[in-house]
Amino acid sequence: MTAPKTLYDKIWDAHVAHEADDGTTLLYIDRHLVHEVTSPQAFEGLRMNGRKVRAPEKTIAVPDHNVPTTEGRDTYIENEESRIQVEALDRNAREFELVYYPVSDIRQGIVHIVGPEQGWTLPGMTVVCGDSHTATHGAFGALAHGIGTSEVEHVLATQTLIQKKSKNMKVEITGKLRPGVTAKDITLAVIGETGTAGGTGYVIEYCGEAIRDLSMEGRMTVCNMAIEGGARAGLIAPDEKTFDYVMGRPHAPKGAQWEAALAWWKTLYTDEGAHFDKVLTLKGEDIAPVVTWGTSPEDVLPITASVPSPSDFEGGKSEAVKRSLDYMGLTPGTPLDQVEIDTVFIGSCTNGRIEDLRAAAAILKGKKVKDGLRAMVVPGSGLVRAQAEEEGLADIFKEAGFEWRLAGCSMCLAMNPDQLSPGERCAATSNRNFEGRQGRGGRTHLLSPAMAAAAAITGRLTDVRELM
């Protein structure tokens, strides 16, 4: 009998193309996603060495980080450097014959939203991208993680990656979530528990009833932020929900191949008795709607709490908290729901999917954005945008006073013109609250789409349960 394996073990074993005596492994890569920011130097490297892309049909490219989210962008991008990067991707995609979704294509969007939407992401695959939030695809039971540009070049040239296996970590969320608590609250609560380095060296498998109960969109939100907990990847065993989501997508298998795929996918779960090197268990009913107050994603508290004081922490963290409260312009003891905001950003690969827009619209329906507040929705892809328009969500946002933008990363990292100004405070559904992340001097509070909608109405961080 073979030893019981975790889901991660199974996917890893199915992709080992070569293993050296010391465990250094050439891991075969099934899908390689490419965007304009981390790829130009990799293609340049190929050219300089006269190398080709080994499997262009497994390499999917889409511009997302730099693209403006306003009309007219398909004809001209004003910022010269952004334009050059997007044009470089256009050229590289053509020259190396990659699968490509240009800005003018309705399927364009954030790479981590496009992959699943088009059926490129499938259970049991290895998926990489020069982007740390590649972990998103783990929601399908795929082993998905971010890589650097040298590794992008390596995958382009060889369709493999030099890897050493990570350790196994289990994060179990038991029971049911309370009303107003979402996938975003789960993932933030976990990081609050483990810290941003708690997952370093591990691949996390999320499991438990509260995870099973999540939709595929919710599962993607959870896995998306595995990296904020330091983990190499996060994954969730595929089940009927996964198969339903995948079935019929443009690049999902069909007919006999579907049946064969499904038979294999159904073996992708952690065996009874498999070993985890680290385990964290949270009770679903203990998780509250949360927000971040500092400049690290681990700075998480329930919305009902108050801004902490540096003296609540020890060692280096105490110093870091002092620095981050100063940056955030917050005074210890202030109730979090009294913190006034200037801007609301709904979007990103964490929360830019249709279900996220539905959750925000449900709170906003018939309400207005607080006077003077800037509020923006940036759907994760052109198709999400079209669907939201069809469902009437776009009208709810617009009537409430939100700007209704075109798809892209936008103010998640502010490489395009959507940026905060110094001191501006933003309630954001994205994944990073680092100093300057959304614009130099900008202050970011991470929260769920429903909480973001609530904040837009009141003009301050708000417990969404008051508006439900």
Added chain:
Amino acid sequence: MDKFEKITGVAAPMPLINVDTDMIIPKQYLKTIARTGLGKSLFDEMRYDDDGNEIESFVLNQPAYRNAEILVAGDNFGCGSSREHAPWALKDFGISCVIAPSFADIFYSNCFKNGILPVILPQEQVDVLMKDAEKGANARMTVDLENQTITTSEGESFGFEIDAFKKHCLLNGLDDIALTLEKGAAIDAFEANVNQQRPWV
């Protein structure tokens, strides 16, 4: 890639924890399509004020540390995005070794692809090195990859662990891609097998 053997140089102290890649190189510099030239923007938001003038108190702006080759840092250095621009900027500035109690995963592996040695040591030893680095330009630290040791200006020495394959590549300046292409036959065989077993991929 440059070979990494041994360096004796100035070490800059940076006792912050969770230094993220947005701090190391903010996004506006990710718009480049080259690998070089990022050194002047390293730690941009901590290093320059809004008008682009140097902030005197920032460690790398102090005369003692302007030519630092080693960085001694806090826990979880390099967390955040996968941007290889972070090690590119460090390297372009002249830093070839970062010492910290822990590193974020992707940043750690990105360092090796760019001739930078990331060294993990226990907090107490990093504290000693931090103190040594704080002495300024006369305190030169030695990083010896071959023997896997860091030696302070006072001659105190600490051994560190490193993956043997990564060490080999760094010492010899080997290009990963060329190494992997030598195993082309194994990849071909694996791919043929996958095409049979999982034709939908």
